[in-house]
Amino acid sequence: MKDEYRNGDEHDPVLKAVGQLPQSIEPRRDLWPQIARQLDVTEAPRGRRLQIGWTFALAAAVGCVALGALLTVGLMKRTSPAPANLSAQTSAPSESSARYQQASLGGYAALGPEYEQARAGLMIGLAERLDRLPPLERQKVERNLNEIRRALGEINAALQLAPNDTLLRELLLNTYHDELTLLANVNHIADTIPSRTAS
Amino acid sequence: MIKRYCLLAALLCSPLAFAEEIDRSLQADPKGEVEISNVAGTVTVSGWDRNEVRVTGSLGEGVERLDFTSEGKRTEIKVVLKKSTHWGDEGDAELSIRVPTGSRLDVNTVSAEISVKDVAGSQRLQSVSGEVSTDIAAEEAEVKTVSGDVILHGEGKPSVLTLTTVSGNAQATRVAGEITANTVSGDLNLSLDTITRARLRTTSGDLSLRGALTGEAKVDGETISGDLSFVFKSPVDAEFDIETFSGDIDNCFGPKSQSKSEHGPGRELHFRQSDGKAQVRVNSLSGTINLCDH
Numbered sequence: 001m002k003d004e005y006r007n008g009d010e011h012d013p014v015l016k017a018v019g020q021l022p023q024s025i026e027p028r029r030d031l032w033p034q035i036a037r038q039l040d041v042t043e044a045p046r047g048r049r050l051q052i053g054w055t056f057a058l059a060a061a062v063g064c065v066a067l068g069a070l071l072t073v074g075l076m077k078r079t080s081p082a083p084a085n086l087s088a089q090t091s092a093p094s095e096s097s098a099r100y101q102q103a104s105l106g107g108y109a110a111l112g113p114e115y116e117q118a119r120a121g122l123m124i125g126l127a128e129r130l131d132r133l134p135p136l137e138r139q140k141v142e143r144n145l146n147e148i149r150r151a152l153g154e155i156n157a158a159l160q161l162a163p164n165d166t167l168l169r170e171l172l173l174n175t176y177h178d179e180l181t182l183l184a185n186v187n188h189i190a191d192t193i194p195s196r197t198a199s
Numbered sequence: 200m201i202k203r204y205c206l207l208a209a210l211l212c213s214p215l216a217f218a219e220e221i222d223r224s225l226q227a228d229p230k231g232e233v234e235i236s237n238v239a240g241t242v243t244v245s246g247w248d249r250n251e252v253r254v255t256g257s258l259g260e261g262v263e264r265l266d267f268t269s270e271g272k273r274t275e276i277k278v279v280l281k282k283s284t285h286w287g288d289e290g291d292a293e294l295s296i297r298v299p300t301g302s303r304l305d306v307n308t309v310s311a312e313i314s315v316k317d318v319a320g321s322q323r324l325q326s327v328s329g330e331v332s333t334d335i336a337a338e339e340a341e342v343k344t345v346s347g348d349v350i351l352h353g354e355g356k357p358s359v360l361t362l363t364t365v366s367g368n369a370q371a372t373r374v375a376g377e378i379t380a381n382t383v384s385g386d387l388n389l390s391l392d393t394i395t396r397a398r399l400r401t402t403s404g405d406l407s408l409r410g411a412l413t414g415e416a417k418v419d420g421e422t423i424s425g426d427l428s429f430v431f432k433s434p435v436d437a438e439f440d441i442e443t444f445s446g447d448i449d450n451c452f453g454p455k456s457q458s459k460s461e462h463g464p465g466r467e468l469h470f471r472q473s474d475g476k477a478q479v480r481v482n483s484l485s486g487t488i489n490l491c492d493h
Contacts, residue, residue: 133345134310137327140346144365144383144402151402151423155484158444162463167442171484174421178402182383185363189327189345194236194278194307 103176104156105169111176122183129190141186148179218257218293223267227252230301230320231272237311238280240291246300246317252276253297261290274298312347335360335374342369348385355392362387368404380406386425394418401425405486409493412437416477420488427481428489435492438475441468443483450490 103111103119130138155172162168227233229250235242240259252274254267266277278292292311298304303320306313308329315322315333322340324331331342332350341361342349348367351360353374362369362380369380371389377396380387382404389399391410397418399406405425411432412418420427431437441448441456445464448456453472459465468490481488 133327137345140366147383148402167444167482171482192307193309194238
């Protein structure tokens with residue numbers, strides 16, 4: 001382009017002045033290290049953005065589980081008849097029936113208060129409800145609750161080794177949901193169990 | 200002679216010796232709801248073309264009475280045990296119940312087995328430990344047990360099935376349409392004529408699903424440590440997303456599965472067969488996933 005000016009009308013004073021400009025200007029100092037530093041700085045927020053995205057995704061997933069739990073509990077409450085003696089059902093679950101541990105996500109995060117609330121609500125009176133089942137079935141329920149908790153432990157342990165594994169996160173959240181579903185189902189079955197005696 | 204006395208004594212001591220025979224009938228709505236509740240023994244329900252509910256059978260020594268009422272669209276059959284009856288006592292009631300074919304059923308037992316035939320209305324069957332067996336002619340059926348096994352027979356007509364067990368095994372043949380099955384340690388063996396939607400989940404139980412995927416069917420399967428097996432009727436037109444954390448993936452069609460990472464034990468398999476209209480998504484922690492067509 002510049003060559004066009006050079007080869008253009010040599011009588012034009014502006015073009016003549018442009019043609020006299022140097023073709024390149026060397027910087028007075030090496031600017032690259034500073035640019036590289038700037039690039040590093042701009043990379044970092046991108047990493048943070050990714051982390052925020054992950055956190056949001058996790059929060060959304062936890063929210064979904066909590067919402068699902070609340071819905072499950074709500075539906076079960078709606079379909080179940082009111083318990084005969086509520087005060088009798090506030091006993092803590094027996095040691096063997098439910099080793100209550102806070103729901104963890106690979107040891108680096110915990111499920112939200114809504115989830116814990118739903119879970120605690122289902123745990124209230126679980127032992128009393130389990131007592132309504134035949135002894136053999138009670139043992140089976142306890143064994144299967146422990147099976148779910150064993151699975152949760154297994155997934156949590158794997159998550160500690162691979163915290164970014166999306167499959168593990170999905171399996172974990174679904175298994176927590178399974179635990180709630182099992183608790184809700186046991187409560188429902190125990191609440192609707194045919195009465196054994198004349199009323 | 201002694202043998203005869205022993206036999207007589209055994210008969211007198213058996214629950215049947217004190218059983219009370221029953222045979223009662225009441226008029227009922229042809230599309231009404233029939234609620235049945237029993238603790239132990241059996242509940243056998245079958246549909247017929249009369250607007251009448253008939254209960255026959257026997258009540259064991261531990262049974263106080265049978266409540267049988269019908270009002271408007273609701274018929275209730277309830278076995279009430281004596282106060283002194285405990286688990287394992289003679290509270291058995293063997294009930295054979297005929298209901299109008301279009302009835303909606305709601306059956307609830309503890310250890311009593313449930314068997315249903317020729318009922319076209321929706322079914323809600325729940326047992327703690329009794330086996331549940333039903334012919335699915337209904338649009339909708341929900342079966343729930345703790346340890347009782349479940350046997351479902353269909354006629355290939357589309358229906359919506361929900362199946363939940365804690366440790367009971369479940370088997371389904373010739374059902375079709377939409378199925379949701381969930382178990383902790385029970386095994387699920389499901390054979391569907393056609394599948395439009397399947398949501399299947401086990402914690403440690405094994406799962407087997409066979410059937411033909413309809414146009415835009417969706418199948419979601421998940422297990423923690425159980426093994427999952429899927430056999431789809433050829434030609435298969437679906438997109439597959441299969442992933443395990445540490446389990447194997449074996450498939451007899453499509454590409455072979457790949458390792459998820461260089462050092463990890465996980466496998467994954469993503470591919471499209473034909474146009475990929477249906478969707479099959481299966482996840483496992485340590486269980487093996489088998490995929491095949493026939």
